[in-house]
Amino acid sequence: MRWSDFPKWGKWVSDWAAGYHATLRDRPVRAQTKPGEVLNALPLAPPETAQPMEEILKDFEDIVVPGITHWQHPRFFAYFPSNASPAAVLADNLITTMAPQCMLWQTSPAATEMETRMMDWLRQSLGLPEAFAGVIQDSASSATLAAVLTMRERALGWDGNENGLSGQKALRIYCSEEVHTSVDRAIWVAGIGQANLIRIPTQGPTRAMDPAALKAAIEADLAAGHLPAGVVACTGGTGTGGCDDIAATIAVAKAHDLYVHVDAAWAGAAMICPEYRVLWEGVDGADSVVFNPHKWLGTQFDLSAHFIRSPEDLTRTLAIQPEYLKTHGADGIINYSEWSVPLGRRFRALKLWFLIRAYGLEGLRSMIRNHVNWSVALCEKLRDTPEFEIVTEPVLSLFTFVWRPEGQDSEEATLALINRINDEGKIYLTQTRTKGKLVIRFQAGQWDCTEEDIEMAYQTIVETAAAVKEAL
Structure with a gap:
């Protein structure tokens, strides 16, 4: 591939990126591949001759994308967010192109x-x-x-x-x-x-x-x-x-x-x-x-x-x-x-320059305030839902909870619940321990997250708990 070919494939990547973000809600949040699956799909030895971009990009879609946990998914409620705003992505493209x-x-x-x-x-x-x-x-x-x-x-x-x-x-x-x-x-x-x-x-x-x-x-x-x-x-x-x-x-x-x-x-x-x-x-x-x-x-x-x-x-x-x-x-x-x-x-500063100018501080503040308010509202809904207990109160958009189904060990039930949720892939949560107790963490913070995504998180948690309870 030469620089003269770059506009064609650069457009392909740009179009793919827009389509990727537009369809993320249709994908499972966490990668569904099994250990070794991606590794085994990759040739044991490097190619001796150049391969066409069409083939490389097809393999990217077929091999790489299914093995990615989608950190930009609006229903990524695990760990902390690792956001990528469109303006900052553009800046990173320019940084990579100049490669200083x-x-x-x-x-x-x-x-x-x-x-x-x-x-x-x-x-x-x-x-x-x-x-x-x-x-x-x-x-x-x-x-x-x-x-x-x-x-x-x-x-x-x-x-x-x-x-x-x-x-x-x-x-x-x-x-x-x-x-x-x-x-x-x-x-x-x-x-x-x-x-x-x-x-x-x-x-x-x-x-x-x-x-x-x-x-x-x-x-x-x-x-x-x-x-x-x-x-x-x-x-x-x-x-x-x-x-x-x-x-x-x-x-x-x-x-x-x-x-x-x-x-x-x-x-x-x-x-x-x-x-x-x-x-x-x-x-x-x-x-x-x-x-x-x-x-x-x-x-x-x-x-x-x-x-x-x-x-x-x-x-x-x-x-x-x-x-x-x-x-x-x-x-x-x-x-x-x-x-x-x-x-x-x-040249990381270019990403900040694009970000702050493209959205303004008030735009960024609105995003953060929404995430905090929506997360607090979810916490209150779970508090009012039988068999759920809030363990640590919200700090900004982060809180923790456990599930206590009657007649079941709470730690085993909570672990079964989070594993079932993450395996199904509608949302993604993580667990931690506080004072020796296993708890589920919830935090809202993904760039494109909406109030409807938070509502879906509640429905997913409650409906999955009902299914797990039936199986216990």
């Missing part, structure tokens, strides 16, 4: 300077103070790793990169039981070790880290000769939407001069709506904050927004400047590769 490597200002000035402006647009949208600067990371996991590495270096007087951790006091990082496992992985990669990630008990309906317990843990570690380095707080935890009391957590941390990172990977998108900011009240005092526009906001994966109070601390931790990466004769430039672990960088 944007590691330095000089390797693509437009990418660097647009990233600076787009991150400030997001900062303003969230109501964060001007003291925060932003950088686009690939995922919240990378932002959390960068934060943990900065905690480590700051606590060690910027000596860890140079001399390692051998012979140092044990570094201690604190978080609740509600944080994402990316925090655990960051602890591993940073060389701090799982044993030094201290889980603080949670309290109250928001499942917030107990500030008194955090204070006691820090003081006990100091007395034991350990070196407290930082706290990872969360707003909208993955399992049940747990939210720490950010202001109280920061007050305890700052009394001991600890770095605070706030993980709002999913819930942060909702903070463009002022009425939801109560969930992270006090965030102004954090050292870094992360949320994923590629979840609820509408820019497809991967695009994570990382805000930092002191970029100097971050670059002191991560920057490395061999001669071939220096830009001579240009003052006041930013090289965002010095703000992240990977050197290579895609």
Whole structure:
């Protein structure tokens, strides 16, 4: 295939994309293939000669599409959304066509300077103070790793990169039981070790880290000769939407001069709506904050927004400047590769530019408010339905529930219900555990989701429960 052929096949792909989204409700949400089915449909050896695009695209439709779980399906209520708005998809097509490597200002000035402006647009949208600067990371996991590495270096007087951790006091990082496992992985990669990630008990309906317990843990570690380095707080935890009391957590941390990172990977998108900011009240005092526009906001994966109070601390931790990466004769430039672990960088800011201009902040706010309101309404309908119990109350558009049919073990029944729902494919849900109890998670957040899709979710849950009950 040559560039002269591109218009023909580009139109095919564009038409296919429009048709795909128009017919998603006719497809099962979760892939219906069995393990190994796609693998076995692919030849064992690569072709020696070029194959026609007609054949490649037919195989794409016949082999790939049936093996895809449709994250853009309006009835995808599992995990968190991974949205792809049409405007951002167009931007990604342009990015892919130009294929720039944007590691330095000089390797693509437009990418660097647009990233600076787009991150400030997001900062303003969230109501964060001007003291925060932003950088686009690939995922919240990378932002959390960068934060943990900065905690480590700051606590060690910027000596860890140079001399390692051998012979140092044990570094201690604190978080609740509600944080994402990316925090655990960051602890591993940073060389701090799982044993030094201290889980603080949670309290109250928001499942917030107990500030008194955090204070006691820090003081006990100091007395034991350990070196407290930082706290990872969360707003909208993955399992049940747990939210720490950010202001109280920061007050305890700052009394001991600890770095605070706030993980709002999913819930942060909702903070463009002022009425939801109560969930992270006090965030102004954090050292870094992360949320994923590629979840609820509408820019497809991967695009994570990382805000930092002191970029100097971050670059002191991560920057490395061999001669071939220096830009001579240009003052006041930013090289965002010095703000992240990977050197290579895609032109992700273009997706934000298209998104915000094409829909406006008010359009994005309306989408999020609808999802929250529809999800809360569904929660109330299930609460009023016999044999269903709400376990954790809605946090934005996320809540959890169990099914308790009379005379049956609730955990076995709930597991049978979610498995039957997902196997049938009308909607897609996921499960988690809270306080040791298996529960079903529901969250609304897909770009094209409507109130009718939420109503169908209710009907599917109730009708499937009746069918499972008959079979039990």
